[in-house]
Amino acid sequence: MKTQILAFILSIAVCFGARAELKFDKTEIELHPKPDDKQAVGHFTYQNTGKTPVKFKSVKASCGCTAAQTQKDEVPAGEKGEVTATFNIGDRTGTQVKTVTVETDDPANPHTVLTLRTIIPQLLEVSPTFVFWKQGEKADPKAITVKVGKEFTVKHIKVTSSAPDYQTKVEETGKGEFKIDVQPKDTNTANGTTLTIQSEDSPKVFYATARVTGAPPAPMVPAPAGQPAPVPPADQKAPVAKTAPTGQTH
């Protein structure tokens, strides 16, 4: 009887002792990619400090822009590994915070949220990225400001217009700032141009758009309640320049 009780107590003690425990070294990583980088990769290392293996049930990122994967589906006791999170920078700017949720069969930590914070350096900050004139409006030049990022030094920028109907003039206003004056030839017809802005040292390209917009739409009677609204016009594509682009360097 005493032996049986002792065996029972020992088996419970063994069960408590034989836990799985997946411990991540860090659950938040901050990345500082270079301006030309297309991806930022974070390595979240972990170790199974328990006595039984841990199985990964799922590893899901908060957005489609981040891919996350583990090296193995099961982590034996005492083994180390890592979850790799790859963030596609795309055309994003500023500080991007993306999370990866890891689900395991570890009863102590079934869910772990890993945070990837990516500080995307902004070589040039273009503001605004869109200037427009209404049809028939006076074709006065409009200004676009280009600010150089604090950690960079840029002495010259090159501005290229995709359409010859728009003139650009670049001047340096000092303190790491440039001013681009854009002016259409006339505002009689709706058209547009894409301005390509590039610094002398970097292949990274920045864009701004200048357009003469179509006439504002006539006010429409709202759809009666319960009926779908009228569909907006079909997708339009930006006009493509037929002649060679005009460029300006400063």
Added chain:
Amino acid sequence: MKLSLTRQALVLAALSLFPAMGEAIYFRGKISWRSPIPPSEMVSVDQARALGGNVIWVDARPDEEFARDHVPGALSLNEDRWNELLPQFLAAWSPGKKVVVYCSAESCDLAREAAERLRKEAQVPDVFVLEGGWEAWLKKNR
């Protein structure tokens, strides 16, 4: 009766609650507790429909999700290909038009981020985020 330091601090902290609550009630229309998007920048599906044909629908979801299904006539504008897709949106826009941006659901941040970029970088006025996103649209339309 002189109160201890802790009690003094607690009384001050408690007193401050009353005007704070009053202010929260006063500003309830200008700030949402659920999301950083102010109520003035969000529209429901019904409100978006009521804007009529003056609306440009913008889908902030990734390309694959847009290709699978989207609001009829919506333009794709996601941050993966922002520079490539923005000119197409700007070509469709003209002064007076309203813009409604959506992503998959209420919890998704992509629409808010895209809307903020349109407002701050391109300085496009009248940009709204669709409350409930694509999920809410499907519920009302399918």
Added chain:
Amino acid sequence: MRETSNIESPVNAASLGVRRSAFGVWRFLWRTLDFIVAGIFVYAGALKVLDPVQFAHDIKNFQILPWPISVALAFYQPWLEIFCGVGLVFRFFYRGALCILSALIVVFTLAIIAAKVRGLDITCGCFGHASQHWSFPAHLATNVAILALLALLFKAGEQRRRTD
């Protein structure tokens, strides 16, 4: 019979007078400091009371607190600053007010340092959007100076309590 003179001796009266006027000068100085520090916090609080929406966004930009907590803090904290500032001026719950204001300044300073270390480009929000163009060293120096003043006032307050 021992007699006790009810007239102070001329020498004692003079030194007592000097001590009293010195004490008065110090008291005046401490009260001036009270008003300066109180003024800073009441001004800062008032600016934020006028635009709690912007303050909530400024708190959110530190990326420390979730949005609902940022909103709650945006409404609550400015009033706490104002009440504590008024407490310093009118000497009600004086030590409690000093304690709260010191804790606030320490938290602001740590948050600014954390943001700087993380490379966040933030507006402190300490003085509403009036301080949006301040540099990191300016923010830090201001906070440290205010903390030093609060510490001085606390010490002076403790000394006054002991002599009273």
